[in-house]
Amino acid sequence: MADAPKANAVVSQSGGPTGVINASLVGVIEEAKKHPEIKTLYGAIHAVSGIVKEDFIDLSKVSNDTLDIVAASPSSALGSSRDKPNAEYCQKILDVFKKQDIRYFFYIGGNDSANTCFIINNMARDAGYDLRAFHVPKTIDNDLLVTDHCPGFGTAAKFVACALMGDDLDNRALPGIKVDCIMGRHAGFLTAAAALGRKSEIDGPHLVYFPERPVSMEQILSDVIKVYEKIGRCVIATSEGISDTDGVTWAQKVTQTDEHDAHGNVQLSGTGALADYLAMRIRAKLKVKRVRADTFGYLQRSFAGLQSSVDAAEARNCGAEAVKLAMTNQSGSVAIKRLATGKDYKAELFRTDLANVAEKTKHMPDEFINEAGNGITDAFIEYALPLTGGLPKTAYLGK
Amino acid sequence: MADAPKANAVVSQSGGPTGVINASLVGVIEEAKKHPEIKTLYGAIHAVSGIVKEDFIDLSKVSNDTLDIVAASPSSALGSSRDKPNAEYCQKILDVFKKQDIRYFFYIGGNDSANTCFIINNMARDAGYDLRAFHVPKTIDNDLLVTDHCPGFGTAAKFVACALMGDDLDNRALPGIKVDCIMGRHAGFLTAAAALGRKSEIDGPHLVYFPERPVSMEQILSDVIKVYEKIGRCVIATSEGISDTDGVTWAQKVTQTDEHDAHGNVQLSGTGALADYLAMRIRAKLKVKRVRADTFGYLQRSFAGLQSSVDAAEARNCGAEAVKLAMTNQSGSVAIKRLATGKDYKAELFRTDLANVAEKTKHMPDEFINEAGNGITDAFIEYALPLTGGLPKTAYLGK
Numbered sequence: 068m069a070d071a072p073k074a075n076a077v078v079s080q081s082g083g084p085t086g087v088i089n090a091s092l093v094g095v096i097e098e099a100k101k102h103p104e105i106k107t108l109y110g111a112i113h114a115v116s117g118i119v120k121e122d123f124i125d126l127s128k129v130s131n132d133t134l135d136i137v138a139a140s141p142s143s144a145l146g147s148s149r150d151k152p153n154a155e156y157c158q159k160i161l162d163v164f165k166k167q168d169i170r171y172f173f174y175i176g177g178n179d180s181a182n183t184c185f186i187i188n189n190m191a192r193d194a195g196y197d198l199r200a201f202h203v204p205k206t207i208d209n210d211l212l213v214t215d216h217c218p219g220f221g222t223a224a225k226f227v228a229c230a231l232m233g234d235d236l237d238n239r240a241l242p243g244i245k246v247d248c249i250m251g252r253h254a255g256f257l258t259a260a261a262a263l264g265r266k267s268e269i270d271g272p273h274l275v276y277f278p279e280r281p282v283s284m285e286q287i288l289s290d291v292i293k294v295y296e297k298i299g300r301c302v303i304a305t306s307e308g309i310s311d312t313d314g315v316t317w318a319q320k321v322t323q324t325d326e327h328d329a330h331g332n333v334q335l336s337g338t339g340a341l342a343d344y345l346a347m348r349i350r351a352k353l354k355v356k357r358v359r360a361d362t363f364g365y366l367q368r369s370f371a372g373l374q375s376s377v378d379a380a381e382a383r384n385c386g387a388e389a390v391k392l393a394m395t396n397q398s399g400s401v402a403i404k405r406l407a408t409g410k411d412y413k414a415e416l417f418r419t420d421l422a423n424v425a426e427k428t429k430h431m432p433d434e435f436i437n438e439a440g441n442g443i444t445d446a447f448i449e450y451a452l453p454l455t456g457g458l459p460k461t462a463y464l465g466k
Numbered sequence: 467m468a469d470a471p472k473a474n475a476v477v478s479q480s481g482g483p484t485g486v487i488n489a490s491l492v493g494v495i496e497e498a499k500k501h502p503e504i505k506t507l508y509g510a511i512h513a514v515s516g517i518v519k520e521d522f523i524d525l526s527k528v529s530n531d532t533l534d535i536v537a538a539s540p541s542s543a544l545g546s547s548r549d550k551p552n553a554e555y556c557q558k559i560l561d562v563f564k565k566q567d568i569r570y571f572f573y574i575g576g577n578d579s580a581n582t583c584f585i586i587n588n589m590a591r592d593a594g595y596d597l598r599a600f601h602v603p604k605t606i607d608n609d610l611l612v613t614d615h616c617p618g619f620g621t622a623a624k625f626v627a628c629a630l631m632g633d634d635l636d637n638r639a640l641p642g643i644k645v646d647c648i649m650g651r652h653a654g655f656l657t658a659a660a661a662l663g664r665k666s667e668i669d670g671p672h673l674v675y676f677p678e679r680p681v682s683m684e685q686i687l688s689d690v691i692k693v694y695e696k697i698g699r700c701v702i703a704t705s706e707g708i709s710d711t712d713g714v715t716w717a718q719k720v721t722q723t724d725e726h727d728a729h730g731n732v733q734l735s736g737t738g739a740l741a742d743y744l745a746m747r748i749r750a751k752l753k754v755k756r757v758r759a760d761t762f763g764y765l766q767r768s769f770a771g772l773q774s775s776v777d778a779a780e781a782r783n784c785g786a787e788a789v790k791l792a793m794t795n796q797s798g799s800v801a802i803k804r805l806a807t808g809k810d811y812k813a814e815l816f817r818t819d820l821a822n823v824a825e826k827t828k829h830m831p832d833e834f835i836n837e838a839g840n841g842i843t844d845a846f847i848e849y850a851l852p853l854t855g856g857l858p859k860t861a862y863l864g865k
Contacts, residue, residue: 084639086632112864113639124863136861142635146864149640232770233485236541240483240512241548245764264770338745338759339738362738364760365644371631371663372858373772459771462535464523465511465545 071104071394072197076171077118077164078126079111080143080205081180084369085219086226087382088205091175092145093138094386095203096126102394105171114148114176115183119159121167138383141369151179157186165196173389175203178211181400182425188398199393202400202421203385207368210254212427213419214402218385221378221454223250223367224260227304228458230363232264235271235302239463242300243357244291244349247272248342250367252308255279255431257367259443260451261304264458271302278308279431280440284317287345288352290441295353307341307362317341338362375456381414388416400424412453470503470793471596475570476517476563477525478510479542479604480579484618485625485773486781487604490574491544492537493785494602495525501793504570513547513575514582518558520566537782540768550578556585564595572788574602577610580799581824587797598792601799601820602784606767608655611826612818613801617784620777620853622649622766623659626703627857629762631663634670634701638862641699642756643690643748646671647741649766651707654678654830656766658842659850660703663857670701677707677715678830679839686744687751689840694752706740706761716740774855780813787815799823811852 078095080088092110099108109123117123124145129137137144152160164172164187172187174180181202191198204211207223227249238245249258255277262272273294276282287303294301310316321344342360350358385401392399399418407413435447452458477494479487491509498507507525510516523544528536536543551559563571563586571586573579580601590597603610606622626648637644648657654676661671672693675681686702693700709715720743741759749757784800791798798817806812834846851857 080639084636110863122865126863129863133861136859137863139858140635140860140862141632142862143639144635144861144863147639229770229772230765233540233768234764236539236543236770237483237764237768240479240542240546339742339761343738359764360738361763361765362761363765365633365636365758366629366760366762366765369632369636371628371635371860373628459538460535461539461770462532462543463539463541464509464525464528464536464543466521 069197072170073104073106074168074170075107075109076105076173077109077111077123077169078173078175079114079117080145080147081114081174081176082147082149083207084142084147085205085207086141086222086368086370086374087218087379088175089140089144090138090379090382091203091205091218091386093134094383095173095390096129096134098387098390100127102390104394110145113146115150115152115156115160116148117146118163119156121163138379139374141371152183152186154186157183157190160187161190161194161196164198170198171393172198172200173203174201175205175386177206178424178426178428181421184398185421185425188421199396200398201389201393202424203389204401207257208251208254209256210429211424212429213423215405215414216403216454218378218382220256221375221456222373223257224263224451225375225455225458226367226370226373227257227260227363228263228455231261231272231302231304232458232461236461236463238271238300238302239465241357243359244295244300244353244355245302246342246345246360247302247304248307248360248362249304250363251278251306253278253428253430255306258304258306259431259435259447262443263448263452263455269298272304273301274303274441275443276305276309276441277431277436278306278310280436281310281312281314282440283312284348288349291349292353295355305345338364375454377412377454377456384416392418408449408453468596471569472503472505473567473569474506474508475504475572476508476510476522476568477572477574478513478516479544479546480513480573480575481546481548482606483541483546483768484604484606485540485621485767485769486617486778487574488539488543489537489778489781490602490604490617490785492533493782494572494789495528495533497786497789499526501789503793509544512545514549514551514555514559515547516545517562518555520562537778538773540770551582551585553585556582556589559586560589560593560595563597569597570792571597571599572602573600574604574785576605577823577825577827580820583797584820584824587820598795599797600788600792601823602788603800606656607650607653609653609828610823611828612822614804614813615802615853617777617781619655620774620855621772622656623662623850624774624854624857625766625769625772626656626659626762627662627854630660630671630701630703631857631860635860635862637670637699637701638864640756642758643694643699643752643754644701645741645744645748645759646701646703647706647759647761648703649762650677650705652677652827652829654705657703657705658830658834658846661842662847662851662854668697671703672700673702673840674842675704675708675840676830676835677705677709679835680709680711680713681839682711683747687748690748691752694754704744774853776811776853776855783815791817807848807852
C-alpha cells in the first residue's frame, strides 16, 4: 500500500463515557506528535456531530501536564454523542475530511463507533480518497468481539467490585437483604465483576444474575430464601438487563406493572425501579424487614480518582497503537491479546478488521457463569481480576 | 478522682457504618495495649445487643497486620446494631459489665450512642460502680454537636465529591439534566460536599438542596430552567431529606411511606423514589429528553478502598484518645478542635461531657448555605475541603 500521507488527523470519543476513554485520547495525542505525517491533530467536539459542524480544537496545543490530568479524568474530555450516523451522515463527515485535508480518523468508542469507521472507510476507498480510519475500543460493558477485553471494563469492574466489597461488609454489620443493580443491558461482565472481591462462601454477593441467563421471579425468591436461611443475610447483584424466562426484560415488566407495594404505591418508573421492585417482592415473600436496594447508575462509568492502573495503561496504549497502525494500514480496530494471566498478567495489542468488531456484541461465555445461573466461576475471576489492577484488602472481625 | 481501675474493657460500634469507624476501633485497640490498667479488651459483636448477650471476642489476639487491614476497611468490623437501649436495656448492660469486671466502655457511634454511654455512666455512678464510659464520635452526616466535624464525614464527603466530579464531566460529555440524591436526613453537610470539586461556575452541581432549606417544587423547577437555559445542562445534588415549604419531606410525599426505623426515622435509603420523582417532574416541565437520576445509597458510607487520609488518621486518633482520657476521667465524648484550616489544616482532640453530645443534632450553619438556599458558600469549602484529604484533579477539553 501507499506511504502514509502527510495530512491532518482527527480524534473523537463516542457513546457512554468510561473511566479511561480519556487515557486512550491522550495515547492518540502523544503518539501523533511522534509522526511528522500528521500535520495537525484535531479533536472533534461531541464526536461525529462535531465533525460535521467542523467543531474542532487543536490538540497539539494542550500541555503535557494537562494531558496527564486528562488521562486520569473520567468521562469524555472532548464530549460525546449518541448519534449513529447513516450513509448520508457519513458522507457529510467525508466531505469535511476532504475539505480539511483530514486523512487520519481515530474514533474511540464501542461497536457502533467501529461501524461508523467501517462505513466512512469504505466510502473513502470508493471515492479514491486515502483515509486511515481506526477504531480504538472502549466500553464498560466489555461487549466487543475479537479483543480479549475492552478498555474501560477494568476500571468499571474495579468500581463495582469495591462497591460490593463495602456493601457486603455493611450488610454483615447490619444483616438483611440487599439488592444491587448494575449496568449492562446485554452483557453480564460488569455485573459478574461484583463478585471479584469475594474471599469465601459467606462473602457477598451471594447471588449474581446476568442478562445471559433468563430467570423467573420464583427462582430469584427461592434462591434468596435459601441463602437467607443459611447465613441470615443475602446480598444480590443483578444486571439491569436481566429478563424473565419468556425473554422479556424484568426492567420492562416492572415499569409497566400494575402491582402495588406494601404501602399501596407504585414507584417503579425510574432508574431505581428494577432494584426497588426486586426488594419489594423479596420483602413481601420473606417477611424480612430489612430489605434494601441500590442502583449504582452513572457512578460506575464516571467516578473521579478511581482507575484501574492496568486498564488506564492499556487504554493509553490502545490509543497510541491506533496511530502507529495508521502509518502502515488503511483501517482497523485495535484489539488486546492476553499473553499471561493471574499475577503474571501480560497482554499485547494487535490490529483486526473493522468488520470484525462493527455492530457485533459479545456475551459472557458459559464458562464464566455457574451451573445454576446465579453466580460466577473461578474462570471469570482468573479472567477479570487482573484487569482491575488489584482490589483493596478488607477484614471483618465479627462472626 | 480515683486512679484508673485494673479491669477489663469493652469496645463496640453502633449505628450506620462509615468508611473510618474501623480506624477508630483500631485506635482503641492499639492504645489499650499501652495501658496495663486494661486487662483484656473485648469487642462486643453487634454493639449493645452483643453486650447483653455477652457475645465478645478478645481483641488482643488480633495481629497488627490484620489491624491495619481492619483500619482501612469500610463498615463496622465488629458488626453494628440499630438498638436504642432504654433504662431496662442499659441496666442489663451494666449487669454484664459487673459480671465480667468490665470498667471501661468505648462506644463508637453517633448521638444515640453518646446517649447510651450517658445513661449507663449515670447508672454506674448511682450504683457506686467505677465505670469509665467514653463515646468516640462517628457519622457520615457530620451532625454531632461540640466537635468541629465528625470522623466518617471526610471520607463520605470525598466519595460524594468524587462522584459529582465524575458525574459532572459525564453530563458535559452528554448534556442533559441530572439529579443526584445524597444521604443525610436532617443535616445537609454531606449533600453540600457534592460541590467541593467545582472549579468554576460552569462546573456542576449547579444546584444543591439541603434539609435545612425547605423548597417548593415550583422553586426547584424554576431554578433548573434558569441553569438549563444558560448553559444547556444542569446537575442537581439534593439531600434525601429535603422538605416542601410546609415542612413535610419530599421523600414522604413521594412515597407516602409509613416505614420507620427503630429511632422513628422515615426510611429513605435504598430507594430511588425521590430522585426518580424529581427527574419525572423536571422532564414533564422542561420537555428535555435527557433527564437522569441516581441515588447514591449505601456506597456513600461503605465503599472499599476509598478513605480520606485526614479522616482515617483523625478517626484512629479519636479512638486512641478515648482510651487515654479514660485513664483520668470518668466519662466523656472525644471532640475535634480545628487549629488551622486550608492547606495548613491542623486539629487537636479534647474531651467534652457526654450530655453535650447525647441525642443532639447539629445542622448546617447559615454561613455555609447561599442566600438562594440552592448552593454552598466559600466558607463551607474552606471548612470541608481539608477533611477530604484532597480531591483528584480532573480536566475537560471540550467547550
